[in-house]
Amino acid sequence: MNKLDDLKKRTGSSIIAAVLVAIIIYFSNILFIKPLIAILICALSYVATLEYINFLKIKNVHLSPSLLIFFVIAEILAFFFYSMFPNLSLLPSLLIFVFFLAMFLVNFKSLEGSLKRISHSVFGFFYIAIPFSMFLPIIFIGNIEMQDGRMWILYLILVTKITDIAAYFFGKLFGKKKLALKISPNKTIVGAVAGLVFATFTSIIFSFFSKENFFELNLIESIFLGLVLGVFSQFGDLCESLLKRDVKIKDSAKIPGLGGILDMIDSLTFNVPILYFYLIG
Template sequence: MFKQRLIFGLLFGIALLLMFYLDQTRSVGWPARPWSFPPGALMAITMTIAIPFATAEMRNLLAHEHVKISLRVCSISAILCMLWPWLEQISEMLLTHPQGAAAPAIVIAHWFHTVKPHYLVPTVLALAMVWAFVMYSRKERIDGAMASAGGSLLAITYLGVLPGFFLPIRLSHSAGMVVSILLMVKGADIGAYAFGRWLGRRKLIAWLSPGKTVEGFVGGLAFAAIIGSVLTHCSSEFDWWEGALAGLLLGAAGQFGDLLESLLKRDAGVKDSGSVPGVGGILDLIDSPLLAAPVAYWMLK
C-alpha cells in the first residue's frame, strides 16, 4: 500500500509540476505573444476535467445516506462556480491590454464588462437548489427533497467554490505561488503521517479519525512551517517568519480539510472516497488543499 501510494504520489506530483510549469511559461506575453494562453488556463482546464470525477465520488458518498443528487447539474454548476471569478478577471485583463487578442475574446470581455455578472455564483447555487426540488416534484415525491437540495449545495460548494480560490491567486501572483501553497499543505499531510507513526500516542479525534494523533498534528504543522520559511527564504517577496506563519495556518487548514472529508466518509460508512490504487479517490487527494484555498486567498489579499 505504501509503495503504491509513493509511486502514485511521485507520478502525480511530476504531472502537476509540468502543468504548472507550462501554465507559467506559456502565459508570458499573453495575449500579444503567438500561441500563448491566459494565466491559469491550464489550471482551469485541469480542474474542469477533475470536477465531474470528484462529483461522482461525492454522489456515491451521499448515496450511502440515501441522498440523491444530479451528477450533471452538480458538475456543471461546480465548474461554473470555479471558473467564473477567473473569467471576470481575465476579461478585465483583455480590455486593459487587447493587443493581439482574438476578436471573439474581446467581444466576450466587453460582455463581461457591460453585464458585470458578479452574482453568478450565488445564482448557480440557488438554481441548483431549486432544481433538486423540481426533480422530486416531477416524480410526485417529497421524501428526501431537502436532503437532495442540501447534498447538491454541498457538492457544488465543496468542489466548485473552494477550488475556485486558487485561480485568482494564480492571476494575482504566479503558478509558483500556487505550488508553494500546495507544498505547505501537502507537507503538513506528510509530516502528520510521519510524526504520527513515529511519535503518535494520543488520539486527535478518536471517534472521527482513529489514525490521527496529536503528535502527528503538531508535527505536520511544524513541517509545513519549515517548508514555508524555506520557500520564502528563497524569495524576496516575503520574510522567512511570514512563510513560517503561512505554513502553520495553511497546514492547520489542510488538516482540518482532511478531517472534514473523514467526517463525510465516516457518515457514509466507507474507508475511501474512490478506488484509485494506494490513494483512495480524488476527494482523498484534494481534501486538504480545498479548505486551505480560501485561507491562502485571504492571507494574500
C-alpha cells in the same frame, strides 16, 4: 496487501502526480496552456462531484448529478474568466446566486425530501466548486496583481503536503495519543504538532529562497501563513475522513495508490480559499 506495499504504492503514485503537477505549473504562464488548465480542473471536479454523489447514494440521498456537475463546472469557468479578465470579478458571485435559485426551482415539482436535496446540493457545491475554482485565480494571479502565481501554487502545495507527510510519519513513529479517534484512528497529537512545525519551517524556507521571484512574504507573514495552512491542511483531512466515516468507506474512489480525487485534495479543501483570500485581501 500489507502496510509496506500500500506505502510503496501510495509513494509511487504521489511522485507521478507531483511530477505532472510540477510540469503543469511550470508551463502555466503560456497563453494556450491556461484554458487547458481550466479544462483539467473541470475534469477533476467532475470526478470529485461523482464521488460525492456516490457518498449520498450510500445514505439513500439521490440528487440530480447533471445539475450539480453543471454548476460546479460553471463556477470554475466563472473564476477562470475572472482570472483572465479582472473586470469580471462579480461573475463567480452571480453564478452562486443563480445556483441557489436553480436549487429551489428544480424542487418545486417534488416537495418530499426537498430540504434534504437542497442542503446536500448546496454543501456539495461549496465543498467541491470553491477549492477547485479558487485554484485558478491563484495560479493566474499575475493577471490581477504583480505576483507569480506559479510560485504561490508551488508554495501552497509544498506547505500542505509536507504538513501531511510530517504528520503521518511522526505520528507513526512517535504518536500514541490519538487526535480524533472516532474520525481518523491513525492521526495523533504528536503527528499534528509535527505537521504544524514542518508547515511553518517550509513556509519560512520557501519565502527566504523566493524573494526575487514575485513572491513576497516577510518572516512574520511566512510564520503566520505557514501555521494557518498547517492547521487547515489537517482540518480538511479530518473533514473528509468524517464524511467517509459516515458512509463507511475507506477511500472516495479506487485510483491505485491515491484513492479518489476527494482524497487527493482533502488537505487543500480549506487551504486553497485561505490563500486566495490572503492574496486578494
